[in-house]
Amino acid sequence: MPNSGKIGRLSVSVNSFVCSKLGTNEMVIDYRRLPISWVSCKGWARQQLIELSTIFFPASCVACGQDIFKDQSQDNRQTGNDIPLCETCRFEVTDLSPRCGCCGLPRPSDISCSLCRKIAQQLGEEKILWQQIFVLGSYQNRLRESVLAGKRPAGEGLVEALSDLLIEQHPAIRDLKLDAVIPVPMYxxxxxxRGTNSANTMARKIASRLGVPYRCDIKQKILARPQKSVSAKMRPANASAKFSGVGRQLAGKRVLVVDDVATTGATLSAITRCLLEINATVVYAAVLARTDEAIGSEDNR
Structure with a gap:
């Protein structure tokens, strides 16, 4: 018989929100699976339920597995944490340094970006096709580890948490008046x-958070060579051969394309071109990680 916890008239199966820590066999509590009735209570009752839940079922960071509130005050424990990441991991995966809103590369905030035109030329375009790009951080250290972990089914919760953090760090995304969020597709x-597509996990989470439709209007039509196995010079052509638009439902729409990593930008550029060809009005991009080198990284796409 499964263990259960009872608070007043609430009866909850503990097994329903126990999960394994990423990459281990250790069992931890996924606080996001706690009953919605626990967080729908108001005032004093809600505070008591949250306090009890953090005592008996401490929420664990989906990145490191530690107590999610280990670096926070008791007041913060009572108000809860909407994103299952501890403060240390939040700091390590987030890059608050100024970035160009067009190419996504680091630059001083008061200097015009000199790399946008160069990147566009290397992508075979007159200018970068997407209107704006939102980046959580640099593709290195803890964020790189998290992105790679998110490429496995066990890492989907981590990808969702990073997607939430991306929106938190870039509240301007909410002001884009988007009509759809779409993922970079996978063959x-x-x-x-693989069992999962982290871009798909991202798109569903972000669409849900923003309250806009999640769509899959771009398909990968052929299994081309992986971008990481192709030279930087050949990546635009390799990416362009992969994708095609489906239907015309996005004509006149404002679209956000999401992916876990951007390196040369070839994949995002190919997807954006497909969307513009089916008459999307404007295309934005969002990625968890961006390589700090404009061209030439062989880690991803």
């Missing part, structure tokens, strides 16, 4: 083999 055979 069906690769998706079946």
């Amino acid at each position: 069906w055979r690769k998706r079946w083999k």
Whole structure:
């Protein structure tokens, strides 16, 4: 018989919100699975339920597995944490340094970006096709580890948390008046083999947070060579051959394209071109991580 916790008239199966820590067999509590009735209570009752839940079922950081509130005051414990990341991991995966809103590369906030035109030329375009890009941080250290972990089914919760953090760090995303959020697609055979597509997990989470439709109007039509196996010079052509738009439902719409990593920008550029060809009005991009080198990284796409 499963263990259960009872508070007043609430009866909850503990097994329903126990999960394994990422990369281990250790069992921890995923606080996001706690009953919605626990957080819908008001005032004093809600505070008591949150206090009891953090005592008996301490929430664990989805990145490191530590107590999510280990660096926070008791007041913060009582108000809860909407994103299951501890303060240390939040700091390590977030880059608050100024970045160009167009190419996403680091630059001083008071200096015009000199790399945008160069990147566009290397992508075979007159200018960067997407209107604006939102970046959580640099593709290195803890964020790189988290992105790689998110490429496995066990890492989907981590990808969702990072997606929430991306929106928190870039509240301007909420002001874009988006009509749809779409992921960079993955070829069906690769998706079946891997068991997940982190871009898809991102898109669903971000669409849910923003209250806009999640759509899959771009398909990967062929299983081309992975971007990481192609030279930086050949990546734009390799990416362009992969994708095609489906239907015309996004005509006249404002679209956000999401992916876990951007390196050369070839994949995002190819997706953006497909969307513009099916008459999307404007395309924005959002990624968890951006390599700090404009061209030439061989880590991803």
